[in-house]
Amino acid sequence: MDHKPKERIEAYRQPAGGLDSIKSTTITLWKEDVPGSRYKTLLSQNQPDGFDCPGCAWPDREHTSTFEFCENGVKAVAAEATSRRIGADFFARRTVAELLRQSDYELEQHGRLTEPLAYDAASDRYLPISWDDAFARIAGHLQALPDPNQAAFYVSGRTSNETAYLFQLFVRLYGTNNFPDCSNLCHESSSRALPQTVGVGKATVVLDDFEHADTILVFGQNPATNHPRMLNELRAAAKRGATIVSINPLKEKGLDRFASPQHPLDLVNGGARISSLFIRPMLGGDFALIKGVAKRVLELDDEATAKGGERVLDVDFLAEHCHGFDAFASDLRAESWAELIAAAGVPFEDIAKLAQVYAQGKAVICTWGMGLTQHRDSVAAIQMLSNLMMMRGNIGRRGAGLCPVRGHSNVQGDRTMGIEDKPTPAFLDRLGRVYGFEPPRAHGLDAVDTIHAMRDGRVKVFVGLGGNFAMATPDTPLTFAALQNCALTVQISTKLNRSHLIHGQDALILPTLGRTEIDLQKTGPQGVTVEDSMCMVHLSYGINAPASEQLLSETAITARLAHATLGSDKIDWLAYVDDYARIRDEIAQAIPGFEDFNARVAQPGGFHLTPASRERRWLTPSGKAQFIVHALEKDTPIARARALHGDRLMVLMTARSHDQYNTTIYALDDRYRGVYGQRRILLIHREDIAKLGFAAGERVDIFTVWHDGVERRADGFLLVEYDIPRGCLGAYFPETNPLIPLDSVATVSNTPTSKSVPVLLSRSTHAA
Ligand SMILES: Nc1nc2c(c(=O)[nH]1)N[C@H]1C(S)=C(S)[C@@H](COP(=O)(O)OP(=O)(O)OC[C@H]3O[C@@H](n4cnc5c(=O)[nH]c(N)nc54)[C@H](O)[C@@H]3O)O[C@H]1N2
Ligand SMILES: Nc1nc2c(c(=O)[nH]1)N[C@H]1C(S)=C(S)[C@@H](COP(=O)(O)OP(=O)(O)OC[C@H]3O[C@@H](n4cnc5c(=O)[nH]c(N)nc54)[C@H](O)[C@@H]3O)O[C@H]1N2
Numbered sequence: 001m002d003h004k005p006k007e008r009i010e011a012y013r014q015p016a017g018g019l020d021s022i023k024s025t026t027i028t029l030w031k032e033d034v035p036g037s038r039y040k041t042l043l044s045q046n047q048p049d050g051f052d053c054p055g056c057a058w059p060d061r062e063h064t065s066t067f068e069f070c071e072n073g074v075k076a077v078a079a080e081a082t083s084r085r086i087g088a089d090f091f092a093r094r095t096v097a098e099l100l101r102q103s104d105y106e107l108e109q110h111g112r113l114t115e116p117l118a119y120d121a122a123s124d125r126y127l128p129i130s131w132d133d134a135f136a137r138i139a140g141h142l143q144a145l146p147d148p149n150q151a152a153f154y155v156s157g158r159t160s161n162e163t164a165y166l167f168q169l170f171v172r173l174y175g176t177n178n179f180p181d182c183s184n185l186c187h188e189s190s191s192r193a194l195p196q197t198v199g200v201g202k203a204t205v206v207l208d209d210f211e212h213a214d215t216i217l218v219f220g221q222n223p224a225t226n227h228p229r230m231l232n233e234l235r236a237a238a239k240r241g242a243t244i245v246s247i248n249p250l251k252e253k254g255l256d257r258f259a260s261p262q263h264p265l266d267l268v269n270g271g272a273r274i275s276s277l278f279i280r281p282m283l284g285g286d287f288a289l290i291k292g293v294a295k296r297v298l299e300l301d302d303e304a305t306a307k308g309g310e311r312v313l314d315v316d317f318l319a320e321h322c323h324g325f326d327a328f329a330s331d332l333r334a335e336s337w338a339e340l341i342a343a344a345g346v347p348f349e350d351i352a353k354l355a356q357v358y359a360q361g362k363a364v365i366c367t368w369g370m371g372l373t374q375h376r377d378s379v380a381a382i383q384m385l386s387n388l389m390m391m392r393g394n395i396g397r398r399g400a401g402l403c404p405v406r407g408h409s410n411v412q413g414d415r416t417m418g419i420e421d422k423p424t425p426a427f428l429d430r431l432g433r434v435y436g437f438e439p440p441r442a443h444g445l446d447a448v449d450t451i452h453a454m455r456d457g458r459v460k461v462f463v464g465l466g467g468n469f470a471m472a473t474p475d476t477p478l479t480f481a482a483l484q485n486c487a488l489t490v491q492i493s494t495k496l497n498r499s500h501l502i503h504g505q506d507a508l509i510l511p512t513l514g515r516t517e518i519d520l521q522k523t524g525p526q527g528v529t530v531e532d533s534m535c536m537v538h539l540s541y542g543i544n545a546p547a548s549e550q551l552l553s554e555t556a557i558t559a560r561l562a563h564a565t566l567g568s569d570k571i572d573w574l575a576y577v578d579d580y581a582r583i584r585d586e587i588a589q590a591i592p593g594f595e596d597f598n599a600r601v602a603q604p605g606g607f608h609l610t611p612a613s614r615e616r617r618w619l620t621p622s623g624k625a626q627f628i629v630h631a632l633e634k635d636t637p638i639a640r641a642r643a644l645h646g647d648r649l650m651v652l653m654t655a656r657s658h659d660q661y662n663t664t665i666y667a668l669d670d671r672y673r674g675v676y677g678q679r680r681i682l683l684i685h686r687e688d689i690a691k692l693g694f695a696a697g698e699r700v701d702i703f704t705v706w707h708d709g710v711e712r713r714a715d716g717f718l719l720v721e722y723d724i725p726r727g728c729l730g731a732y733f734p735e736t737n738p739l740i741p742l743d744s745v746a747t748v749s750n751t752p753t754s755k756s757v758p759v760l761l762s763r764s765t766h767a768a
């Protein structure tokens with residue numbers, strides 16, 4: 001059953017995709033022992049009458065008639081469709097202490113959870129509990145808290161709109177805005193940056209715009225692994241002659257060449273070229289890089305004006321739609337080239353080249369992922385990108401726009417539904433009006449602040465609607481202690497993970513249906529809705545038999561929890577479960593843009609929740625697209641650490657391997673980066689290995705340089721010589737989360753700086 005590849009490092013010479021991708025799919029299905037009857041699930045993925053792929057938030061082509069092959073989508077579906085199960089007998093045979101000794105990879109392999117379980121301290125085991133008793137126990141804890149703000153309700157981004165909406169309604173009626181969510185660890189920087197510049201924190205483009213763009217700038221993303229279907233769009237654009245630029249410290253495989261399994265010719269001719277230019281900033285160098293590009297665009301405009309040529313700036317757009325351009329331009333003129341170049345880690349020639357490509361583009365899309373959002377100055381960098389796009393009016397017209405590429409398949413929808421620790425007064429007013437109550441007004445806790453609060457004893461109850469909070473968050477030992485300091489932890493999950501094992505005094509595991517499964521209620525099978533990264537809202541119907549008869553849907557769990565905690569005098573919680581269309585009718589009343597929800601979402605392909613920015617309506621305080629001036633920050637934790645340690649100081653990014661889904665480890669390879677059978681590896685430049693006095697293939701321990709005197713370390717990482725900028729390191733999370741200090745966060749968004757951790761290395765004292 002176990003397919004354990006041998007540990008090896010061997011450069012991958014093929015394009016991304018291709019036959020290896022098809023081979024990997026076969027291995028996945030075999031490993032998960034997916035029953036033949038469930039193979040059809042793969043073909044129903046992202047089809048008009050099938051389920052929305054739980055893999056990522058990249059949108060689907062409308063009316064797809066052919067199966068859009070995606071190796072990693074198959075992994076996500078197969079992980080849910082696996083034939084393996086764990087129930088009471090599994091937990092009776094193992095103490096929690098024993099399970100804790102297993103790796104995240106091993107925990108994932110056990111299969112689907114099948115029945116509700118409660119922790120028994122006397123035996124250190126999880127024992128079966130009835131659903132009614134489980135809800136009563138949680139309700140008891142919640143009712144006993146002297147202040148509702150002593151509970152926190154985490155949401156991971158697979159949850160449907162219907163569940164998210166009910167969940168926030170329940171929690172706000174209970175009395176708190178404590179909604180830490182996976183967004184806080186992910187695109188929060190985008191969600192905080194964009195409303196100030198263009199008014200809405202969402203993409204201004206739709207998939208169709210990718211067919212009309214002549215230039216696509218991809219910042220800090222690894223689509224071959226994380227958004228494989230995006231490569232089909234990039235491939236088509238490149239074939240049409242569009243210029244694609246990858247801005248990334250790594251030359252990621254899929255952004256170089258891609259062999260589409262949909263195009264048989266690609267499989268034999270070495271695939272299609274994707275990027276024609278690679279700009280390789282050092283980690284966290286993007287703010288300076290983008291500001292440099294903007295400065296250069298201004299210079300090009302000056303040159304054009306001097307020669308009496310065509311303007312480079314879109315002067316009409318600036319005049320009609322923008323505010324603050326003059327202040328922005330004078331700040332750019334005053335900025336020092338030497339400082340921008342040093343901070344970006346990119347030579348002037350490359351900045352000028354990127355500016356040239358940008359200035360020549362008549363329709364430019366810029367996309368970005370975690371490479372932009374998980375740094376201290378992420379919000380400023382994204383606002384600078386927005387400034388750059390506004391300079392040439394690249395927002396709100398065909399083939400052009402801003403495109404944050406979100407992660408979890410419904411993370412964007414969950415926010416739209418109100419999973420938000422800082423809700424707007426307008427949102428709360430409307431919710432309060434629809435249900436006749438006064439919602440809590442004080443801002444709640446986000447993910448990082450929830451950990452602080454649990455550690456300090458200010459939060460006593462933690463409820464997780466999906467996800468794996470213990471492993472997704474930074475400063476692992478501190479986070480573990482925080483969770484263990486709770487009176488109650490509840491995890492609503494499909495599969496076993498470490499968050500079940502790092503628990504409060506009282507602890508419950510509530511197993512749930514996955515999105516691929518039939519959700520049968522009184523009025524028949526229920527569909528749920530999701531919103532993708534480009535604001536398309538559509539229905540999703542599961543088609544597999546549930547993994548166990550005892551599973552409840554997330555919607556049912558939420559409704560029954562609300563019923564047990566608050567009673568049903570005011571709201572008939574259980575009626576929602578019979579027919580999810582009722583929930584949609586209420587969403588239609590409470591959330592702008594969802595008018596006539598049930599009818600509109602029944603249309604094939606669903607509907608577009610058009611953000612005002614796409615229509616050049618600017619929901620900003622000035623009513624215009626707002627230029628924002630940001631100075632280059634010089635006194636940063638990394639600069640301070642470097643002042644102490646000189647060039648021994650390295651900066652570490654923590655990212656995903658090809659065979660993981662966030663904290664879920666499907667397998668141990670990272671094929672495109674040439675890593676097989678292992679995860680404790682450290683990507684490092686050849687000259688840095690020599691400079692630090694190591695040899696490739698040696699193991700090192702990694703230590704964080706931080707100012708609080710706490711030792712943060714991760715041990716036994718294999719040095720892998722790699723094409724990465726000098727001074728930069730790459731490794732996988734969650735293994736490296738112990739290195740990220742809880743208070744090392746992005747300004748404004750409070751997102752952990754997962755892509756820039758100041759570290760030192762020393763020869764490992766641990767055997768491999
Ligand atoms: N198969 C699979 N699919 C997934 C996920 C998964 O784990 N597995 N996760 C989902 C989720 S929740 C998310 S958020 C997305 C994540 O998708 P990505 O945003 O692609 O996430 P990462 O793997 O963290 O890769 C970050 C990329 O940014 C680059 N980078 C790092 N630091 C910098 C920097 O300072 N500047 C620039 N310009 N680039 C930098 C890295 O080299 C890497 O290519 O994927 C989603 N899809
Ligand atoms: N160092 C570092 N840390 C990071 C990141 C990084 O780049 N570097 N990335 C961050 C990002 S972008 C994100 S989004 C977070 C992700 O953080 P989370 O969303 O908390 O983590 P996941 O690993 O996606 O959650 C996996 C678990 O979700 C449960 N699950 C799966 N499907 C379902 C379902 O349909 N319903 C329910 N109820 N449960 C389900 C399973 O039990 C599984 O074990 O991690 C963040 N952490």
Ligand SMILES: [Mo]
Nearest residue numbers: 186187407408
């Ligand atoms: Mo994410």
